[in-house]
Amino acid sequence: MSTRPPGHAAIVRAARAEFAERGYGATSIRDIAQRAGVSLSALYYYYKGKQDLLVAILDDAQDAYFSSCEQALAEAGEDPAEQLEALVEATVRYRSTHASKSNILLSEERSLEPEHLERYRADNARSTRRFRDIIERGVQDGLFLTPYPDDARRAVIAMCNAVAQWYEPGGALSEDDLVERYVSLALTAVEYRPRAPRRASRTQA
Amino acid sequence: MSTRPPGHAAIVRAARAEFAERGYGATSIRDIAQRAGVSLSALYYYYKGKQDLLVAILDDAQDAYFSSCEQALAEAGEDPAEQLEALVEATVRYRSTHASKSNILLSEERSLEPEHLERYRADNARSTRRFRDIIERGVQDGLFLTPYPDDARRAVIAMCNAVAQWYEPGGALSEDDLVERYVSLALTAVEYRPRAPRRASRTQA
DNA sequence: CGGAGTAACGAGCGATCGTTAAGTACCATG
């Protein structure tokens, strides 16, 4: 998609920016075309219509996120804490470096027509399950002490997602530091207590 | 606003529902009028236009949230933990019982025209400051051990806000239980460690 | 040199958009 004709890339870039800023429903294809520096009918050379463009952008954004998670998990070991770290890192990095994609992904589900909605929801559910399974296993292994695994999961996901709404690359906080903080916050949220050092006796009520 | 003519209340209710479901930009005033069971021009009897209606809905939603926070804080004592509890409880209750208002509040800032944006942002900033000041004081008092107060604050706010997107009243989880869990999660996020043995039993240790 | 395919363009279609103007039914008051 990047090595394609320059017009195509410009259209996708412009559409992503407009959808992220104004929302799908408030964006006209003329807005997109103007931002991309092409005529409005150029859009119809590459896509069947506005909805088709949204679907393509959503698919691309979802693929990018999922493959990033997949890779992070592949490099992580068996330890649930390590896996949660990997997932949080992948998510935070994605939200911070691809803010437009993230914000569209997180807010334009409602703009999808019914025929595309099911697949989109199913894919998102797989992603949620990733978090859920890891946290559940951490709880079973006695590594995560949270009494509310489901709510801890939602909290971790919500706080990572919110990064896309406020973080500015190149600001005072580096991406690596950001990741470190959110990994730490996530482990705190699930109440991670490493097994090895036996000196901890305050836990387990 | 509730004791006004029935048409007015119906319009506001319909507009809230439509804005929350489809978004401001994707909602037409005809959609709103039809849902309210009035003609589209009835809207112009009460409001100057679509934007004016959004502003009224946003103002009402903001007032409801802020006054709820104010009341909760007034009933809380001086203890930062108690104050954070009060703020989280007020926020979670608001998000869970006024999902439409919440979701509009959380996503339609971008639909505000410049002249209304400044006041809206300023009011929201006051709300954020509430959380920030309480957490900062908790850290200074040595009650909150989090090394990242700003990020913990963002995490707490984000997880509370997300409630509006998934919680269903009347479901398996009661509102009181929901509040209890999120208060607990928030105290965990700021790494609350009570100085003296409080009678608290919902937090571990 | 002559198609074939690619990558667009400007003009315009019907539908829908936010908004306005002018009118109407219904009270309550004087």
Next chain:
DNA sequence: CATGGTACTTAACGATCGCTCGTTACTCCG
């Protein structure tokens, strides 16, 4: 019983919407 405000209505305006049409410029291949 006339008058004035309240609470709407129907009809229509110009602008903009997503989308289609017919055309054009430019390559590459034989």
